[in-house]
Amino acid sequence: MCGAIWHEMFYIISNSIVSCTLLRRKSLRNILVGPWDLWVGFLFHVHDDLSLGLQEMATFTSNLLSATRTIVTFRTALGIIILGSACVSLDHILQLQAVVSNLYCRAFMDSFTHGLVGVLSWAIVIGAIPPTSCRQLGEILFCGMLSSGLDVDHFVAARSIYLQDALVLPHRPVLHSTSLILLIGFILLLTTRITASHKLRPLPYMFLTASLSHHIRDGSRRGLWLWPLGSTPPLPYWTYIGLVCILPVVVELFLDRTESTLPLKASNGAVSALSSM
Numbered sequence: 001m002c003g004a005i006w007h008e009m010f011y012i013i014s015n016s017i018v019s020c021t022l023l024r025r026k027s028l029r030n031i032l033v034g035p036w037d038l039w040v041g042f043l044f045h046v047h048d049d050l051s052l053g054l055q056e057m058a059t060f061t062s063n064l065l066s067a068t069r070t071i072v073t074f075r076t077a078l079g080i081i082i083l084g085s086a087c088v089s090l091d092h093i094l095q096l097q098a099v100v101s102n103l104y105c106r107a108f109m110d111s112f113t114h115g116l117v118g119v120l121s122w123a124i125v126i127g128a129i130p131p132t133s134c135r136q137l138g139e140i141l142f143c144g145m146l147s148s149g150l151d152v153d154h155f156v157a158a159r160s161i162y163l164q165d166a167l168v169l170p171h172r173p174v175l176h177s178t179s180l181i182l183l184i185g186f187i188l189l190l191t192t193r194i195t196a197s198h199k200l201r202p203l204p205y206m207f208l209t210a211s212l213s214h215h216i217r218d219g220s221r222r223g224l225w226l227w228p229l230g231s232t233p234p235l236p237y238w239t240y241i242g243l244v245c246i247l248p249v250v251v252e253l254f255l256d257r258t259e260s261t262l263p264l265k266a267s268n269g270a271v272s273a274l275s276s277m
Contacts, residue, residue: 076252079124080245086116087217087241107163111148114217117244118147118210124248125209125255126202139202146210150175176218177227181211205255209248216243 090113099105122143123129128136153173154166174180188204215224220240223232235243 073127075127075129076124076249079120079129080249082129083117083120083124083248084241084245086120087113087244090116103163103167107167111151114150114214115144115148117213117217119144121147121209121213121244121248121251122206125205125252127252139206143206143210146207147214150211150214172222172225175211176215176225178212178215178224179226179229181208181215185211205251209251213244213247216240216247 090109093099094106094109094113099109119140123131123136123140126136126139128140131137131140151166153175154169155161157169157171157173158165160166185204185208188207192200192204216235217240219232219235220237221234223234225231
């Protein structure tokens, strides 16, 4: 009888010890495994976000490189080299004592440089290096005339036909406001879209190319006039050279992307359609 009782008590105590041990192990496992699962889940979430971000960045970079390869052709690269070399060479000539000491010679060389920069810039935009049609040649020369002729507003502001009066203005004339030029270019773009005039379609881009290249050159001495905000500091010399060289590529890219949405687009791009008319 006593043996049976002791045996039963031993059985109950043993089961209690085993149950307590298992319960403690389970609690300890929950304590350890719970945060571990959270950390693993968090790390997988971060990994997924990083993978998605890297994938989007790779796609954007691929598209950008594709667009760059489309725009920067051999002729474009050659045009940029010629444009940069022309700016540096003519700026050096403008610093010669024989040119600096002669008011009319300096004004002529400065106007000629503006015109040549406009000519080369538009040649890069339409991929006409060298021009292969009379229309391309006409557009190129017209852009050069626009860029050089922008200084006419000096005489208008001075109310005089004399060069000495035009060069001593107390303020910059109206067409030397970069913000106004951007506004005029936008109005021209809207006008050509509304009228659907294919012959005038290059005009807003040509106007912006001629005017902005002129402003960037002048900006190396006096900065860019962003009315009504004021003027920027004078552009560092190599910044001015870089901006002049980049401008036609940006205009070409914008022209190709915007005009390609029009219905009468040639199969080889909007720039070709504009140049072949």
